[in-house]
Amino acid sequence: MSSTNSSDKSGIRLEHLRKEYGDTIALEDLNLVAHPGEILGIAGPNGAGKSTMVKILASETNQTSGTITLNGAPWDPREHKKQVAIVHQEPQLFANLTVAENILVGIEKSKYVRPKSSQVDQNLLDEVGLAEYAHRRLGSLPLAIQQRTEIAHALARSADVFLFDEPNSALTEEESGELFEWMHKLANEGKIVFLVSHRLTELATHCDRIVVIIDGKAKVEIKKNELTEERISRELMTGVASKRASLAQAGKNTKDLLQVSDWKHVDEAFKPIELSVMQGEILAVIGVEGSGGREIVRSLAGFAETTGDISMQDAKGSAVTKQVAFVSGDRSSSLFTNFSVGENLYVRLENRIKTKLRTLSKSSARAIAESAKSEFLVRAASIDTPIRSLSGGNQQKVAIASALALKPQMVALEEPTRGVDISSKAEIYKLVREYVLQGNAAVFYCTEVSEVFDSADRAAVIFDGKIKKILDVTKFNDAESLAEAISQATAS
Incomplete structure (x- = not known):
């Protein structure tokens, strides 16, 4: 597919x-045009090739065949790296540098001299809300701040794309909202702007095509x-099986599996709370970034320092967190990126993949990996495929499969479908539903109603x-009424 005006040579x-x-085959025969002065939205299901296209344009990989032109002339992104700025789904910066130093990486005058934070435009720091973090080491800051830093890093470059x-x-x-204002500003300045997203409302609202x-x-x-959300959804679902996770309550147990009392974050990310999680249920913890919701979920798996009481059946304290698997919102923290798909699927299962002589049983390991790949609908050529070559959605399935392979009584997940397309979201929640119906439980942090x-x-x-209210989701007829109830709870 080409642009509406094939005679117009401007753009990519x-x-x-x-x-x-x-x-x-990540890309088979991709044809498209992006014009200066517009925001071009890119939508597609999991594994469609969206991220591969981005990596090629960002010179992170090169195409097997095909051509790229810029303003009618042959263009190789690898030879024109400074013309392209990218904001990744997962921040790809330097944890040992400060926020300000990270913003300057790639645009410093010499590659042999550490970037000076004093060179960063103070107006840019203020506008992206990073001024107070400018001289703090990036690795010590939350994921949201890291992502804003990568946005600032992109905006600081005099790029064309x-x-x-x-x-x-x-x-x-x-x-x-502030990010989209920047995107529109860049487009208005004649830049070429690509937006790859699974959020249909944002695509319909902010894109020109x-x-x-x-x-x-x-x-x-x-x-x-x-351009409407409904039209995008219809195109995405054409030829894609809709596997919406069932919320049927058959077999649901009302018995408490996990309980916390006077549970408090030591740095007061959340105040003392009382919470119980029942067998057979999926409990969502919903709140904006910074509300304390993310930290609550992490704490249940022992990934946040807390005080108070926690129990799971006969276990108490640290013994509980050993029975809770955790899947981070940052996929790179849940996966071994230098491993294959199969190695990531069995790497945690030490006792199940060793022989009596304590050596690796390759046949057992491969059998476990093949079974998990099939069960969790991981789309990869084989279990020997490098995990980095998979789409974000398939990497997430591997991360969740690896956690559930430990057979925990509960799994805690941070934004389990972050950056995943609508059909893969349904597949992931279907798998989690099947897991909890075995008498287990799942708790996940989410910001989307x-x-x-x-x-x-x-x-x-x-x-x-604070926990403002606990809502029975099954009693709501639609997402709009649930959103209203959540809004009322936060306002009270």
Whole structure:
């Protein structure tokens, strides 16, 4: 597919782009055009090739075949790196540098001299809300601050092409609004702006056009006058099986599995709370970034320092957290990125993959990995495929499969479908539902009401470090009424 005006040579043109990773074809015959002065939205299901396209344009990999032109002339991103700025879904910065130093990486005058934080534009720091963090080491800061730093890093560059790959997945609604203002400003300045997102409302609201990528090809272009959330959803769901996770209560047990009392974060990210999680349920913890919701979920798995009482059946204290698996919101923290798919699936199962002589049983390990790959619907050529070559959605399935393979009594997940397309979201929550119906439980942190409505049994509404209300999600007829109840709870 090409642009509506094939005679217009301005902008970036991808023609017959193909990318192979061994036996995996990430892009098959991709054709599209992005014009200066517009925000081009890129939508598509999990594994469609969206991230691969971004990596090629960002010179992080190169195409197997096909051509790229810029303003009508042949263009190789690897030779013009400074023309492209990118904001990744997962921040890719330097944890040992300060926020200000990270912003300067790649635009410093000499590659042999450490960037000076004093060179950072103070106005930029103020506008992206990073002034108070400028001289703090990035690795010590929350994911949301890291993502804002990568946004600032992109904005600080005098680039012609800006690639935003799920850029606001860790941002608050207010921060997201500011980000989109920047995108529109860049487009108005004549820059080429790509927005890759699974958030259909944002695509419909902020993009001038949208190209839907399916199976490595540009399937359809949706122009501004046809651009609605419903139209995008319809195109995405064409030929994709809708596997919505069931919320049927059959077999649900009302017995408490985990309880916390006077449970408090030592740095007061959340205040003393009382909370119980029942067998057979999915409990959503919903709140904006900074509400304390993320820290509550992490604390249940022992990943936040707390005081108070925690119990699970006969276990208490630290013995409880050993029975809770954790999946981080940052996939790089849950996966071994230098391992294959199979190695990530069995790496935690030391006792199940060793022989009597305590050596690795390759046959047992491969059998476990093959079974998990099939059960968790991981789309990869084989278990020997490098985990880094998978789409974000498939990497997330591997991360969750690896955690559940430990057979914990409960799993705690941070934004389990962050950056995942609508069909894969349903698959993931279906798998989690099957897990909890075996007498287990799941708790996840989320900021999106629609996901809570689609997947959870109950929702703990968090605001200012407190549980404002616990809602029975199954009693709501639609996401809108649930959203209203959540809004009322935070206002009370």
